[in-house]
Amino acid sequence: MRRLTLVFCLTLFTIVLPSCEFEDVERAGYAAQALVRGFRPLTHDEVYQMSLGVGARIAGSRGVYDRDPALTKYVNMVAMTVGHYSDRPDFYYRVLLLDAPNEVNAFTTADGRIFMTTGLLMMIENESELAGILGHEIAHAARGHVKKAVENERRKIALITAASIMLEDYGVFAEIADSCFDIIALRPRSRRQESEADRYGTYYAEAAGYDPHGLMEFLKRVRDKQVNTSGSSFKALDTHPDINRRITDLEETIATNFRPRTWHPVMITTSSGRRVERSRYYTAGLRR
Amino acid sequence: MRKRIPLAVVCLPLLFISGGGIAATMVYVSEDYVELRADKGGWSDPVATLNKGAALEVFAGDDEEETSYYRVRVASGDQQGVEGYIDKSLVTLRQPEEGDWGQLAGYFGDTEASAEGDVAAAKGGFGEQYAQNCGYDLAAVFKMDETRKEIGREDIHAFMREGGVGIYQPRGRRGGGR
Numbered sequence: 001m002r003r004l005t006l007v008f009c010l011t012l013f014t015i016v017l018p019s020c021e022f023e024d025v026e027r028a029g030y031a032a033q034a035l036v037r038g039f040r041p042l043t044h045d046e047v048y049q050m051s052l053g054v055g056a057r058i059a060g061s062r063g064v065y066d067r068d069p070a071l072t073k074y075v076n077m078v079a080m081t082v083g084h085y086s087d088r089p090d091f092y093y094r095v096l097l098l099d100a101p102n103e104v105n106a107f108t109t110a111d112g113r114i115f116m117t118t119g120l121l122m123m124i125e126n127e128s129e130l131a132g133i134l135g136h137e138i139a140h141a142a143r144g145h146v147k148k149a150v151e152n153e154r155r156k157i158a159l160i161t162a163a164s165i166m167l168e169d170y171g172v173f174a175e176i177a178d179s180c181f182d183i184i185a186l187r188p189r190s191r192r193q194e195s196e197a198d199r200y201g202t203y204y205a206e207a208a209g210y211d212p213h214g215l216m217e218f219l220k221r222v223r224d225k226q227v228n229t230s231g232s233s234f235k236a237l238d239t240h241p242d243i244n245r246r247i248t249d250l251e252e253t254i255a256t257n258f259r260p261r262t263w264h265p266v267m268i269t270t271s272s273g274r275r276v277e278r279s280r281y282y283t284a285g286l287r288r
Numbered sequence: 289m290r291k292r293i294p295l296a297v298v299c300l301p302l303l304f305i306s307g308g309g310i311a312a313t314m315v316y317v318s319e320d321y322v323e324l325r326a327d328k329g330g331w332s333d334p335v336a337t338l339n340k341g342a343a344l345e346v347f348a349g350d351d352e353e354e355t356s357y358y359r360v361r362v363a364s365g366d367q368q369g370v371e372g373y374i375d376k377s378l379v380t381l382r383q384p385e386e387g388d389w390g391q392l393a394g395y396f397g398d399t400e401a402s403a404e405g406d407v408a409a410a411k412g413g414f415g416e417q418y419a420q421n422c423g424y425d426l427a428a429v430f431k432m433d434e435t436r437k438e439i440g441r442e443d444i445h446a447f448m449r450e451g452g453v454g455i456y457q458p459r460g461r462r463g464g465g466r
Binding site for chain 1: 319325333378416418424426453
């Protein structure tokens with residue numbers, strides 16, 4: 001494998017080098033280095049910077065919902081609880097709520113930032129559903145889906161990336177960042193990755209003590225609403241692949257992996273002594 | 289028989305003492321950029337960031353079901369001596385092999401120093417510059433990093449205890465279907 005990678009890079013270098021207008025060997029050497037860097041996995045700091053840029057664009061495109069700090073804190077604590085049972089419990093999972101009541105969607109960056117629309121939160125009926133959705137997003141980060149997607153893209157534009165490193169050319173970086181935004185926020189992920197995120201997200205949520213049916217039940221409700229509101233401004237999971245297939249796959253995952261048992265909703269007692277499901281309590285402000 | 293008893297009495301404690309001294313288990317980080325935590329749990333503050341292959345000396349393995357963490361001390365490198373907690377799933381008993389990249393980079397002279405150059409460039413803030421120049425909401429994304437300050441250890445424990453989830457879920461409810 002090592003030899004194959006080396007041969008591949010050397011071949012690519014040989015093909016690309018003549019097309020470059022480098023005047024001396026030293027610069028050609030830099031080009032080789034830059035090319036190899038383009039094929040190297042992203043460094044920790046590169047992942048952080050990419051996530052900052054892409055996250056800022058996602059936040060800027062929708063606007064931030066910051067009118068209810070208790071809701072933001074609540075969603076973050078569910079994410080932290082589920083993240084503790086993920087493949088990367090050391091990641092710092094944090095959630096930003098997006099002010100988009102007519103959109104049902106969520107996004108993840110490679111460093112564990114999760115962006116969730118208020119439209120999605122308004123559709124949640126219990127905390128297990130929220131845990132399942134957050135588990136899905138956490139799985140994208142913990143299983144390295146986002147990072148791999150960006151690395152694949154970077155390989156395609158290895159020369160441009162290398163040039164941006166060499167020349168510290170902001171314009172070139174903007175091009176790459178735009179491309180990363182497309183990968184994270186616009187393009188549907190591969191069915192394999194979505195299926196894996198659904199499966200692992202459900203594992204994480206269940207391991208954290210939540211009903212594993214949460215994500216599946218939520219997807220069913222989204223599907224039903226899509227059918228009933230076709231043609232309206234309702235946008236749901238439009239960056240995700242076929243919802244029916246996802247539901248079928250999840251049914252199979254749950255039947256295969258979890259023993260049937262009775263699950264109880266997470267209930268809390270309000271200051272007025274009323275018993276209420278916890279997610280309903282915190283999202284009540286959105287529904288008014 | 290009289291001679292054997294004192295010998296056993298002398299040898300047995302020695303066995304324990306020497307065993308305790310030698311048995312400082314070494315484990316190795318199995319992923320890149322793993323954060324060592326001040327306490328058990330991903331919500332705890334990071335005390336060090338470790339790369340794949342970093343050697344750690346294990347103090348004690350806590351085998352309680354709800355705590356899958358090792359308490360460790362970094363055994364080498366510039367963070368040597370730093371102590372913290374690491375999830376057991378992120379370490380191995382054998383040192384992981386260097387990946388394709390490590391060898392390939394050597395052929396082109398992409399040494400540790402030049403990798404550091406990349407890191408320095410990244411720290412220069414190209415993502416920040418991008419967001420600022422495009423007018424995107426960088427402040428909102430930075431504010432996300434404050435979450436850990438706003439949600440303390442007591443908050444997350446109270447939250448899990450109240451809902452009977454996470455480390456406070458009833459033992460009989462544990463499934464783990466994987």
